Amino acid sequence: MDAKPRRTLEITVISGEKIRVDQNPVAENVYVVIRPEFINCYTTKIGIREEGLIAWNEKFLLDIPMHAKLVTFEVQCKKYKGSRPIGVARIALSDLEGVEENNFLQMFSYGLTDWDGRRNGVIHFSIRDCLISEMKHVMGISSCGFEHQVMGFQVNEKKSNDVVIAMTSR
Incomplete structure (x- = not known):
């Protein structure tokens, strides 16, 4: 979906x-x-x-x-x-x-x-x-209970296996 x-x-x-x-x-x-x-x-x-x-x-x-x-x-x-x-x-x-x-x-x-x-x-x-809305592969992962959420997306799906990781706090 x-x-x-x-x-x-x-x-x-x-x-x-x-x-x-x-x-x-x-x-x-x-x-x-x-x-x-x-x-x-x-x-x-x-x-x-x-x-x-x-x-x-x-x-x-x-x-x-x-x-x-x-x-x-x-x-x-x-x-x-x-x-x-x-x-x-x-x-x-x-x-x-x-x-x-x-x-x-x-x-x-x-x-x-x-x-x-x-x-x-x-x-x-x-x-x-930030143009995050244009990224195709965005995934949220719970890393520390409810305190933080880690978000990652593939930098360039055709040419790279690198992933960008960002941590947000609430």
């Missing part, structure tokens, strides 16, 4: 600036949740405050179905007993179409809005299309 068509994007969440909580500059406990079309979510670690920016510098491989229309970046703050959303950017995948054609790293900066619709900072990230 053939797998459903998908696209894999490498997204690196770089940093955020001018992000505030209750009109105060955010000092700590800020992280980003990335949701492609509300299917899965990927979460960064707590950001590090550097010279007015909050730095994450975390890379994710997102499997995005071909029918997907948007990717959501949600900046949240761990506060008291739970997490509090403080800014969101919903980005149409059609805005990122040049990534697919050129297959090289592209940088983006998008404005964040809070849940009342007010501007609340900017998020900086990069995107690169």
